[in-house]
Amino acid sequence: MLGISKIKKKPQLIIVGYFWNDLANDFCFPDLTVVDGFLVESAKYKDPKTNQLSKDQLEKRYTLRDRWFSGAYPLSFGEMIRYYLDQHLIVMNLINDAFVGIFPRKNFVCTKPSEFLVFEDETKNWDIWERHLRNLTAFKDLAALNQANLLVVLIPTNTQVYPFLVEHQGIDLERPNQILGRFLKAQGIDYLDLLPLMKTYADLTPRPSLNPDRDLYWRYNSHWSIRGEHLVGLLVSRHILEHRLVEVPEGATRLKTIEEKLTDWR
Numbered sequence: 001m002l003g004i005s006k007i008k009k010k011p012q013l014i015i016v017g018y019f020w021n022d023l024a025n026d027f028c029f030p031d032l033t034v035v036d037g038f039l040v041e042s043a044k045y046k047d048p049k050t051n052q053l054s055k056d057q058l059e060k061r062y063t064l065r066d067r068w069f070s071g072a073y074p075l076s077f078g079e080m081i082r083y084y085l086d087q088h089l090i091v092m093n094l095i096n097d098a099f100v101g102i103f104p105r106k107n108f109v110c111t112k113p114s115e116f117l118v119f120e121d122e123t124k125n126w127d128i129w130e131r132h133l134r135n136l137t138a139f140k141d142l143a144a145l146n147q148a149n150l151l152v153v154l155i156p157t158n159t160q161v162y163p164f165l166v167e168h169q170g171i172d173l174e175r176p177n178q179i180l181g182r183f184l185k186a187q188g189i190d191y192l193d194l195l196p197l198m199k200t201y202a203d204l205t206p207r208p209s210l211n212p213d214r215d216l217y218w219r220y221n222s223h224w225s226i227r228g229e230h231l232v233g234l235l236v237s238r239h240i241l242e243h244r245l246v247e248v249p250e251g252a253t254r255l256k257t258i259e260e261k262l263t264d265w266r
Contacts, residue, residue, distance in 0.1 A: 010146045010147060010148060011146060011148045012148055012149065012245070012246045012247065013148055013149045013150075013151060013240065013245045013246045014139065014142065014143050014146070014148050014149070014150050014151070015151050015152075015153060015236075016139050016150070016151070016152045016153065017153050017155055018152050018153060018154050018155060018180070019155045020116050020118040020119075020155075020157060020176055021116065021118075022118075022132070023117050023118045023128065023129070023132050023176075024116070024117040024118070026128075026131065026132045026135055027117065027128050027131075027132070112159070112166055113157070113159060113166070113171045113173060116157075118176045119171050119172075119173070119175070119176065122175075122179060129179070133183050136152075136183070136184075136187075136189075137187060139152070139189075140187060140188075140189055149190070149245040149246070150189055150190060151190050151191065151192060151236075151239070151240070151245060152184060152189055152190070152191040152192070153191070153192050153194060153236060154177060154180065154181075154191060154192065154193045154194055154195065155194060156177075156194055156195040156198060157222065158210070158216075158217040158222050159173065160173045160174070160195055161195065161198050161199055161202050161216060161217070162202065162204065162210065162215070162217070164204070164206035164207070165209075165210070174195065177193055177195055181193060190243065190245070192235070192236060192239045194232060194235060197235050198216055198228075198231065198232070198235075201216070201231055201262075201265055202215065202216055203215065210225075212225035212226070212227070213225075213227070214227070215227070215228075216228030216231060231265065234258050234261055234262055234265075235262075237254075237258055238255065238258045238259070238262070241254060241255040241258070242255065
């Protein structure tokens with residue numbers, strides 16, 4: 001938000017990409033702190049019940065093993081070497097690709113609803129939700145201050161789009177969308193829920209894992225695949241043009257092109 005105040009030309013549109021870890025991030029704020037002069041994730045040192053920082057953990061002296069060989073200390077010695085090689089030697093990336101081809105991973109990656117605060121019973125932690133929703137209204141105030149339109153894009157997890165990927169133990173996978181949707185409507189905030197749209201274009205046939213060449217998420221990564229990125233780009237662009245959230249030359253022509261691409265997608 002501070003970045004907008006530094007820009008002389010005000011934006012026509014502010015887009016907020018909303019993912020379901022945002023609720024937990026608000027609850028854990030601030031998620032970074034300083035230990036021995038190093039910026040670290042404070043969430044690792046918080047009591048999950050009280051959300052308070054543990055003094056003992058913060059004052060802990062890192063051992064030699066922590067500093068050099070574990071991920072507990074920011075950029076361990078091994079991490080620094082690996083990062084440097086990955087960034088400067090193409091051959092390292094070729095070796096990594098070859099290694100994955102020879103020894104493919106057996107397990108796919110999915111977002112487990114049971115590990116997300118947002119999928120828990122909201123009646124038991126409504127105070128967390130209330131604070132989180134108040135924070136969202138700051139974007140509405142920011143848009144009004146800059147006389148800009150505001151669009152909140154709800155980004156689904158791969159297990160919301162492909163529920164067969166994991167046993168969700170009776171968890172209502174669409175419940176967070178309903179809670180947030182009602183709030184955004186009540187606040188008069190324009191939003192685009194990608195979940196029902198992406199499910200329309202997804203192959204929902206149950207199978208052991210996803211194929212990133214055909215599916216909308218990676219197999220070994222819970223983010224959108226290239227195909228998924230392309231689809232979302234079309235869906236968001238269509239919404240922007242349909243609702244005239246920005247002034248676009250030849251908007252009708254561009255919208256028609258997008259509709260044709262989405263039709264061919266099916």
